[in-house]
Amino acid sequence: MTDQTFAPPTEHEVAARVRISRERPRWLAGAIGIVGILVLWSLLAVTVFADGGGVPTPWAVVAKMGSDGWSLYGPNASITVGSAAQGFLWGNAFALLLAGAVLVVPQLDGLVTQLGVISYCIPLTAIGPIIQIVFGGRSTSIFLAAVAVFFTTLIGALLGLRAADRTSIDMVAAYGGSRLQQLLKVRLISSLPSLLAALMIAAPAAMLGAIIGEYLGGVDSGLGVALTNAQQQFDVPRTWGLAIATGAIAGAGYLIFSLVSRAVTPWSAGQEGTS
Numbered sequence: 001m002t003d004q005t006f007a008p009p010t011e012h013e014v015a016a017r018v019r020i021s022r023e024r025p026r027w028l029a030g031a032i033g034i035v036g037i038l039v040l041w042s043l044l045a046v047t048v049f050a051d052g053g054g055v056p057t058p059w060a061v062v063a064k065m066g067s068d069g070w071s072l073y074g075p076n077a078s079i080t081v082g083s084a085a086q087g088f089l090w091g092n093a094f095a096l097l098l099a100g101a102v103l104v105v106p107q108l109d110g111l112v113t114q115l116g117v118i119s120y121c122i123p124l125t126a127i128g129p130i131i132q133i134v135f136g137g138r139s140t141s142i143f144l145a146a147v148a149v150f151f152t153t154l155i156g157a158l159l160g161l162r163a164a165d166r167t168s169i170d171m172v173a174a175y176g177g178s179r180l181q182q183l184l185k186v187r188l189i190s191s192l193p194s195l196l197a198a199l200m201i202a203a204p205a206a207m208l209g210a211i212i213g214e215y216l217g218g219v220d221s222g223l224g225v226a227l228t229n230a231q232q233q234f235d236v237p238r239t240w241g242l243a244i245a246t247g248a249i250a251g252a253g254y255l256i257f258s259l260v261s262r263a264v265t266p267w268s269a270g271q272e273g274t275s
Contacts, residue, residue, distance in 0.1 A: 087145020
């Protein structure tokens with residue numbers, strides 16, 4: 001063999017490989033990953049977990065989801081998503097209001113930060129029963145969904161608002177602008193990438209809070225109630241199907257805000273490359 005056999009690739013070959021990798025569809029890696037998960041799931045279901053019965057095969061889950069149909073998933077999903085959406089709106093509105101207040105009145109920083117840490121540290125299952133006793137009904141799901149998103153949005157909003165360009169802020173101040181005008185004219189725009197990134201995380205968190213609220217009882221419908229009933233009846237394929245549907249809905253919320261972030265803040269995609 002000659003030394004040419006082990007020669008490193010030339011710059012043109014490297015560039016061609018990079019071009020091919022860029023031209024490859026972005027969804028291909030995700031599709032390969034999903035296929036791999038399904039294959040692994042099927043193998044484990046028919047081998048390691050075959051005797052226990054706690055892990056059904058993918059086709060058994062799909063067949064059960066098909067037989068249950070819209071009559072099970074539609075009404076329950078719409079109720080849970082409605083509770084999660086209300087909690088999402090209330091929790092984010094309160095977080096944004098407090099974040100703006102901190103920028104206008106800096107003395108509130110310590111109090112607001114402590115409130116955010118407390119909301120993050122208190123387990124949802126600890127405060128859920130109290131809310132259930134005091135208010136009852138759907139209020140528990142809505143409240144827990146709001147608590148689940150509050151800390152994430154608060155921190156994301158504060159980081160984004162504080163990351164505003166100092167020159168622009170000084171310019172607004174030089175023309176007589178108040179802290180409120182600095183917030184509205186400069187800080188809000190600069191905070192969009194961090195804020196939308198926080199909302200991407202908050203959307204699945206709101207779904208989790210709503211599900212936990214339904215698990216605690218007091219309601220007779222929703223994905224959490226359907227999951228509880230399926231577990232009590234030891235209907236394993238239905239339990240897995242409901243879990244997958246819940247995860248898909250939470251993932252859809254993440255995807256929606258990811259697309260919004262790309263559309264609203266296209267400039268943020270190139271920040272790392274230019275730094």
